[in-house]
Structures are given as structure tokens and as C-alpha cells.
Amino acid sequence: MHLAISLNIAAADKQAVLDFGEIKTFVRAAEAAGIDMVVISDSAEGLSSAPFEATTLLAALATVTDKIGLVAAASTVAHQPYNLARRFASLDIISHGRAGWHATMAQGSREAANFSRPEGFSDTDFRRRTAEYIDIVQGLCRGWDADALLFDKTGGRFHDPEKMHLLDHKGEFFSVRGPLNVARSPQDTPVLVLSGLSGPDLDIATRTADVILLEDGSTESAKIRFDDLKRRATAAGRDPDAVKILTNISFAPDDGPAATADRLETELRLKSCDGFNIQLTAHSALDDFADRVLPELRRRGLVREGYRGATLRSHLGLAGGGGQ
Amino acid sequence: MTAQMKLGAFLWATGHHIAAWRHPKAHATAGIDIDHYVQLARTAERAKFDMIFCEDAAGLREANVGIASQTSRSIGFEPISLLSALAVQTSRIGLVSTASTSYNEPYGLARTFLSLDHLSGGRAGWNLVTSASPIEAANFGSTGLKPHADRYERAREFAEVVSGLWHGKAPGHDGQSFSVRDPLDLPRSPQGAPVMVQAGASDVGRDLAACTADVVFTAAQTFEEAKAFYDDLKGRMAAYGREPDDIKIMPGVSPVVAETEAEAREKHEELQELIPDDVGVALLSSYLSISDLWRYPIDGPLPELPESEGMKSRQALVVEQSRRDGLSIRQLARHFAGARGHWRIVGTAAQVADELQARFEGGAADGYNVMPSYFPGELNAFTALVVPELQRRGLFRREYEGRTLRDHLGLKRPV
Structure with missing residues (x-):
């Protein structure tokens, strides 16, 4: 199973803000x-007191x-x-x-109010x-071929102009010519994590996302949702x-390790998900999860030992990167 | 103690010389190598520089793909992520990044720089620029370039909102270009507010700087130009209730230094020889905001130019220099390609220090933004040769005295 840990840097109830x-x-x-990855939150609705913005962190x-893997939330x-x-x-x-980008399909009122969009967007427009937006970001990240940079000092050829591609996007909301002025990254495109999905978002998510985060349910x-x-x-x-x-599942230090492992194993064996995004009730609960639940999951052969590859895509068993 | 100059290390990919990346000892992969930047930042920090400084553009530098492919400037790190990484790999040096008011929103920019400030323990600064490049405009859905005055109107409002947010005000701002409802959701800056840097040298740019900047980065070839700019800008500050010392004026300087003058000249020539003619002319064209300079004979003089909507002050500088020195297009192109219109000094440590000291003591600069021709070699040469010479003369610190960028620069802490 794949495991992510949610890192809420905003001060939750009775929690102190973490320093770097x-x-x-x-x-x-x-x-x-x-x-596999930590998923770093960004501004919550309502004021947090965290000193950091997620991408800089x-x-x-x-x-x-x-x-x-390091995934940061960033608002569209x-x-x-x-x-x-x-x-x-x-x-x-x-x-x-x-690196990964966590985008949400749910519109936050706080962003609209502070980013010169006081009226926000209608749900369908958003x-x-x-x-x-996602298509543009993914397209821009693929603008440079993996072998575009030559670094040929004597020949005076830094890159091969044939291997740099304009995006030339002209859409309903944006027009972006490209190319990006950043080289192709090791994973081709950073891992896209999507959450906040409602029914009409599912096709967009399954077309574009590498990881989808879903709320816990029966x-x-x-299982029905997963198959769909x-x-x-x-x-x-x-x-x-x-x-x-x-x-997304919540984990508290006093949740029994065997019971937690049972629960995760059941959901995985029924093929109702590919893994879990663990939301700790307190930051200190990470130790409990790592020391008590993980060994149990490993003993059952449900979680790999250590990292096999170097990139987040390789941890997640996703294609992309490595010069492909 | 005599007054001491401020020094910035302007880090830019393979170097400030257009052909830097071709130098045998240049690190050509700089734009994809974070470790290279960590080393540069630590070198500057060991030399007690006030800050490192990063430029930025939201698009390619050069529209002609053939020209662009002969330079290293089409790719590089996005500077906020770069400086955030460097923040935890350094402990004292200031971290200043350029960001445009044309294609950002004040709330997001204020929040991001404040986060960098917290990551670094109060060492962040923002260099405000407005974007004059049609290449950038095309990445943000805009078909034409906004007139100079409109860009500055937006910049002024932008700076006001950012400053208000950093000072903990609840903005409730509903202006011409922006609306912002809430205060920032981050605690106050460890240095009161991140340092505000500006680079615009036009009339409207100078007024904005006089009103809001802590540091001004500028280009000046001669002592007279530097002095005139310095006096003009400091003279404008009283109207905004500020004292002259509240702004540090740091012109760019591109030194080429070696043990002997002959060696320094040889080093400089070696780089000049690596500039392809078409690249030099293209770079000059972009600074002049005209597209057809290649039509004119390369060994002939610069043609008459219409006033541009782009970089007004830069254009004037280039034209003045070409007329004064009777330079051909090729000569001018090579000259500007090397230092991008900034001041270049080629010589020994003592000669470079003499020049820096003369402008500093002559009231034409509070310090310098050092623009090494190639990395890491020329930054290493400056820190190994020139910095000790300046320290020996009492013109530059031997140790950091404070923790924050405001401390280093001797700026008041905002209340």
C-alpha cells in the first residue's frame, strides 16, 4: 500500500505551531x-498562525x-x-x-477575497x-524535451532549439504562450495530487491526477468509488x-496498532483504495504510527521495506521521469 | 569607525557575461544544479556579503530561438524556491529576490516573501520590478504591453498593499488593480518587515523608490551618472518624510580581478571573444527595446532610435555611451553583453578597491551589487582578492554584527 502523511503546519486546536x-x-x-510522501497544507480557511507558506517550506x-516525497498545497x-x-x-x-503539487477542486472563499476576485467563481466556472489550469501547468512542464540541454561550450550550443516547444495555449480563462523558463524536471511533471472532488470533477481528476485523495467512508x-x-x-x-x-484516515496515538493495521489491510484487500493519507490527530502521533503500526503492516507484507527508487513517482509506482 | 559599504552578490545562472557559460571554468549546468547555488551562497556568506540577489523574469529572455539557444539564460531556477532552499543552507547572509508586480498579486507575494523571511530568521528582501517584456506578457494572457505609467500605477498600489500586509495591517483594500480583505495569516517578520528593494531608474520609478524602497539597485557607468542618480534619489526622499540614510543605493558593478592588471585584461578578453556577434547584437537590441538592429551595418554607428515604452532609463544610458565613445554596433554590443550596461572594472584588487572606494567616498554609492562575469570563478576571485583589500582599508565588515538583513544594511526596524 502507498502511505502519505498529512502535515498540517497551521496550529490546530491545542497544538503549538511547529518551527522549521x-x-x-x-x-x-x-x-x-x-x-511515500508528506502532504503539506497551506493556508486554512480562517487564520492560522503557521509562519510558512507551503511551497517555500x-x-x-x-x-x-x-x-x-514532498507535496505542497498551492491554490489555483x-x-x-x-x-x-x-x-x-x-x-x-x-x-x-x-516534488508534488496538491491542488483542490473545491473553491476557497479566502483566496477569492484576497486575490482580487471578491465575487469568486461560479462552481462550473471554477x-x-x-x-x-492543470492542463497548462502539465503542458508547460513538458515544454522542454528531456535531452534538450546540450551544454556544448566549444560549439556554442547551450540547448537544442528544436527540443524546446511553445505551449501556445489559448483557452477560455487563460492564454499562455510558453515555454517555461525552467528546465525539464527529473519527474517530467511534479506529481499532481487532487482533492476536494465532487461528482462532476471525477473525469477531470482521472484524466489528469497522479494521486487522488478521498475522504474516508464505508x-x-x-469500493464502488474506487472501481468507478x-x-x-x-x-x-x-x-x-x-x-x-x-x-484520508485519521490516526490517534491511542488507536490500537493491531486494530489500525487490520482496518488498513481490510480496505486494501477489498481493493477500495491504493493506500492511505494518514491524518494525525497530533504531530507526536507519527512516532506511534511509525513504531507500532508500520512494523505490523510490514510483517503482513503490506508495506515495502525502505525506498527502492529516488523519485516520488518511483515510490508511488508511477511512470514518468528518468529521461523517458 | 569609518562608514562601511554594503555588498550584494548578484547570482545569475552561469554568470553575468552573456558568454559566461562557454568559459572553460564556468559551471554550465548551474541552472539545474542546486548544490552549485549552495556553494555560491556560502562563498558569499564567508566573505560577509550583506546579501545575495536573484533576478527574475516570467518568460524567456530572448524571443529569437536561435539566439536564445546560444546562451544559458532560457532556463534556471525560479528564485523564490531557490532562495527558500538556500535559506536553510546559510545562516547570516541576506536573501533578495526579484518579483514582478505585473504578474503577481500582492497578497500572495507578501505571504511568500514573509515565509522566506521566517525560514531565514529575518534575512529576506523583495526586489520590486515591473515587467516590460512582451515575452512575459504572452505568458499571462496579455496581448500588448501596458504603458510605462500604467505599470507603475499598478506597482505603486501593489507596494502599498504589500507594505501594509507586512506591517500587520488589516487591509480591507479595494483599489484600482487589487482587492485584499484579510491580514496575512503568518506572524510578523523577524526583522519587522522584509527589506524592500527597487531597481527602476525612470522618473516615476525614482519617486516610487524614494517613497517605499530600503535599497535601490541601479546601473551607472560613470562617476557623474552615479552621483547624479544618488543625489537625485536621496533628494526626493524628504518629500515622503524619510531621511537620506533610509535608502541604501547599490549600483551594479561587474569586476574582473586578477593578481596583475595584464592577467585581468586577458581574462576579460577571453570572455569577450566567446560572444557570437548575433548574440551580442540581439542582447543590445533587447536593451534598446528595438527589434531590427541587425539590419544596420555591425561596424557602423547606432541608428537614431524612437523612445520606447520599455526600459526608458536603460535606453538612454546605452545611447549616451555609444555617442560619447564613438562605438560601433559590434563594439557596443560586446561592451553591453559583458556587463549588461552596468559598470565594469578590470584590474588588480587594489585597482578595483580604489574605484569602489572613490564612488563610495565621493557620495555616489552606499555599496555595490557585485555581478561576477562567470561562476564560480569570478565570485571566488572577488571574495579572495577584493574583499580582504576592502576590509584592510576599513571599508567593509570583517564579521557580521547582526542577524537580519536589516541589521546588515543598517536599516531602521519598522514599528
């Missing part, structure tokens, strides 16, 4: 435990970790697509192929706009295994 040293310790502990964390209202693509392509290079409904999403991915011309479905 504490966040580093937390992410390194998750790395030592062999977790990701860049810093990339320099103090080696293996673990707060950034222009060209700028967001530059940020994440750059983060992917800085992290040597471990949906179409987000779909267009095993039965989760994989079917949609196939219909979009993708390998159903190219979209990983992770279920």
Missing part, C-alpha cells in the same frame, strides 16, 4: 519510516531530506499557472524529483478554470494503475 526545526524532525522521521525541506486562485508551473518545476529540480461505498475512478481513468486512455487512490 520541528518540521524538519517530523519529516525526517517520516522518511526514516519509509513513508517544501524547498527548504528538500535540502534536508533525501528520499521522501493565488497563483497564475505560468508562475505555479515555474515554482513546482523548480522544486522538482531542487528535490531531485521528489471547475472548467481548474481543468484548464468500505462498501469506497479506475474505470474513468481507463476511459480517459490511461492505465488505471497510473492514478493512485488514497483514502
Whole structure:
């Protein structure tokens, strides 16, 4: 199974805000435990008191970790697509192929109010706009062929102009010429994690996302949802295994390790998800999960030992990167 | 103690010389190598520089793909992510990045730079620019370039909102270009507010700087130009209730330094020889905001130019220099390709230090933004040769005294 750990940097109830040293310790502990990725939250609705914005935090964390995937939330209202693509392509290079972008299909009122869009978007406009936005970001990230850079000093050829491609996107909400002024990143495109899906978003998600985060529900409904999403991915011309479905589950230190392992095993064996995004009730619960639940899952052969590859895509069993 | 100059290390990919990447000792893969930047930042920090400085553009630098492919400037790190990585790999040096008011929103920019400020313990700065490039405009759905005055109107409003957010105000801002409802959801800056840097040298740009900037980055070839700019800008500050010392004026300087003058000249020539003619002319064209310079004989003089909507002040600088020195297009192209219109000094450590000291003590600069011709070689040469010479003369610090960028620059902490 694939395992993500949610890292909420905003101060939740009765929790102190983490400083960078504490966040580093937390992410390194998750790395030592062999977790696929941490999913870093950004601004919550309502004021948080976290001192960091997620993409800047990701860049810093990339320099103090080696293996673990690092996913940052970034709003499609707060950034222009060209700028967001530059940020994440750059983060992917800085992290040597471990970066992911967490986008939400749900519109936040706070972004609209602070980013000169006081009226917000209608739900259907926001949906179409987000779909267009994601296509632009992914297209821009593929603008440079993997072998475009030549570094030929004596010949005076830095790159091969034939291997740099304009996007020339002209859509309903954006027009973006490209190309990106950041090199192709180690994963080709940073891993796209989508959440906040409602019914009409499912086709967009299964067409574009690498990872879909879903709320926890009954095993039965989760199974139906999982099959439906994989079917949609196939219909979009993708390998159903190219979209990983992770279920958000909450974990508290006093949840019994065997019971938690049982629950995860059941959902996985019933094929109702590809893994889980663990939402800790307190940051300290990571130790309990790593020391008590993970060994049990490993004993049952449900979680791999250590990291096999170097990129987040390789951790997740996704294609892409490595000069393909 | 005598007054000490401020120094910035302007890091740009393979180097500031257009042919830098072709130099045998240049690190050609700089634009995809984070470790290279960590080394450069640490080198500058060991030399006690006030800050490292990064440029930015939201698009390619050069529209002609053939020209662009002969330079290393089409790819590089997005600077906010770069500096955020460097923030936790350094401990004292300031971290300043350029970001445009044309294609960002003030709330997001204020929030991002404040996050960088927290990551670095109060070492962040923002260099405000407006975007004059049609290449950038095409990446943001705009078909034409906005007139100079409109861009600055937006920039002024942008700067006001960012400054208000950094100072913890609840903006409730509903202006011409932006609306912002909430205060920032991050705690106050460890240095009161990130440092505000500006580079515009036009009349409207100078007024904006006089009103809002902590540091001004500028281009000046001669002492007289530098002095005139310095006096003009400091003279404008009183109207905004500010003291002259509230802004540090740091012109760009591109030094080429070696143990002997002959060696330095040889080093400089080696790079100049690596500039292809078409690349030099294209670069000159872009600074002049005209597209057809290649039509004119390369060994002839610069033609008469219409006033551009793009970079007004830069154009004037180039034209003035070409007339003054009677330079051909090729000569001018090579000259500008090397230092991008900034001041170049080629010589020994003592000669470079003499020149820097003369402008500093002559009231034409509070410090310099050092633009090494290629990396890492020329930054290493400056830190190994020139910095100790400046320190010996008492013109530059031997140790950091404070923790924040405001401390280094001797700027007041905002209340």
C-alpha cells in the first residue's frame, strides 16, 4: 500500500505551531519510516498562525531530506499557472524529483477575497478554470524535451532549439504562450495530487491526477468509488494503475496498532483504495504510527521495506521521469 | 569607525557575461544544479556579503530561438524556491529576490516573501520590478504591453498593499488593480518587515523608490551618472518624510580581478571573444527595446532610435555611451553583453578597491551589487582578492554584527 502523511503546519486546536526545526524532525522521521510522501497544507480557511507558506517550506525541506516525497498545497486562485508551473518545476529540480503539487477542486472563499476576485467563481466556472489550469501547468512542464540541454561550450550550443516547444495555449480563462523558463524536471511533471472532488470533477481528476485523495467512508461505498475512478481513468486512455487512490484516515496515538493495521489491510484487500493519507490527530502521533503500526503492516507484507527508487513517482509506482 | 559599504552578490545562472557559460571554468549546468547555488551562497556568506540577489523574469529572455539557444539564460531556477532552499543552507547572509508586480498579486507575494523571511530568521528582501517584456506578457494572457505609467500605477498600489500586509495591517483594500480583505495569516517578520528593494531608474520609478524602497539597485557607468542618480534619489526622499540614510543605493558593478592588471585584461578578453556577434547584437537590441538592429551595418554607428515604452532609463544610458565613445554596433554590443550596461572594472584588487572606494567616498554609492562575469570563478576571485583589500582599508565588515538583513544594511526596524 502507498502511505502519505498529512502535515498540517497551521496550529490546530491545542497544538503549538511547529518551527522549521520541528518540521524538519517530523519529516525526517517520516522518511526514516519509509513513508511515500508528506502532504503539506497551506493556508486554512480562517487564520492560522503557521509562519510558512507551503511551497517555500517544501524547498527548504528538500535540502534536508533525501528520499521522501514532498507535496505542497498551492491554490489555483493565488497563483497564475505560468508562475505555479515555474515554482513546482523548480522544486522538482531542487528535490531531485521528489516534488508534488496538491491542488483542490473545491473553491476557497479566502483566496477569492484576497486575490482580487471578491465575487469568486461560479462552481462550473471554477471547475472548467481548474481543468484548464492543470492542463497548462502539465503542458508547460513538458515544454522542454528531456535531452534538450546540450551544454556544448566549444560549439556554442547551450540547448537544442528544436527540443524546446511553445505551449501556445489559448483557452477560455487563460492564454499562455510558453515555454517555461525552467528546465525539464527529473519527474517530467511534479506529481499532481487532487482533492476536494465532487461528482462532476471525477473525469477531470482521472484524466489528469497522479494521486487522488478521498475522504474516508464505508468500505462498501469506497469500493464502488474506487472501481468507478479506475474505470474513468481507463476511459480517459490511461492505465488505471497510473492514478493512485488514497483514502484520508485519521490516526490517534491511542488507536490500537493491531486494530489500525487490520482496518488498513481490510480496505486494501477489498481493493477500495491504493493506500492511505494518514491524518494525525497530533504531530507526536507519527512516532506511534511509525513504531507500532508500520512494523505490523510490514510483517503482513503490506508495506515495502525502505525506498527502492529516488523519485516520488518511483515510490508511488508511477511512470514518468528518468529521461523517458 | 569609518562608514562601511554594503555588498550584494548578484547570482545569475552561469554568470553575468552573456558568454559566461562557454568559459572553460564556468559551471554550465548551474541552472539545474542546486548544490552549485549552495556553494555560491556560502562563498558569499564567508566573505560577509550583506546579501545575495536573484533576478527574475516570467518568460524567456530572448524571443529569437536561435539566439536564445546560444546562451544559458532560457532556463534556471525560479528564485523564490531557490532562495527558500538556500535559506536553510546559510545562516547570516541576506536573501533578495526579484518579483514582478505585473504578474503577481500582492497578497500572495507578501505571504511568500514573509515565509522566506521566517525560514531565514529575518534575512529576506523583495526586489520590486515591473515587467516590460512582451515575452512575459504572452505568458499571462496579455496581448500588448501596458504603458510605462500604467505599470507603475499598478506597482505603486501593489507596494502599498504589500507594505501594509507586512506591517500587520488589516487591509480591507479595494483599489484600482487589487482587492485584499484579510491580514496575512503568518506572524510578523523577524526583522519587522522584509527589506524592500527597487531597481527602476525612470522618473516615476525614482519617486516610487524614494517613497517605499530600503535599497535601490541601479546601473551607472560613470562617476557623474552615479552621483547624479544618488543625489537625485536621496533628494526626493524628504518629500515622503524619510531621511537620506533610509535608502541604501547599490549600483551594479561587474569586476574582473586578477593578481596583475595584464592577467585581468586577458581574462576579460577571453570572455569577450566567446560572444557570437548575433548574440551580442540581439542582447543590445533587447536593451534598446528595438527589434531590427541587425539590419544596420555591425561596424557602423547606432541608428537614431524612437523612445520606447520599455526600459526608458536603460535606453538612454546605452545611447549616451555609444555617442560619447564613438562605438560601433559590434563594439557596443560586446561592451553591453559583458556587463549588461552596468559598470565594469578590470584590474588588480587594489585597482578595483580604489574605484569602489572613490564612488563610495565621493557620495555616489552606499555599496555595490557585485555581478561576477562567470561562476564560480569570478565570485571566488572577488571574495579572495577584493574583499580582504576592502576590509584592510576599513571599508567593509570583517564579521557580521547582526542577524537580519536589516541589521546588515543598517536599516531602521519598522514599528
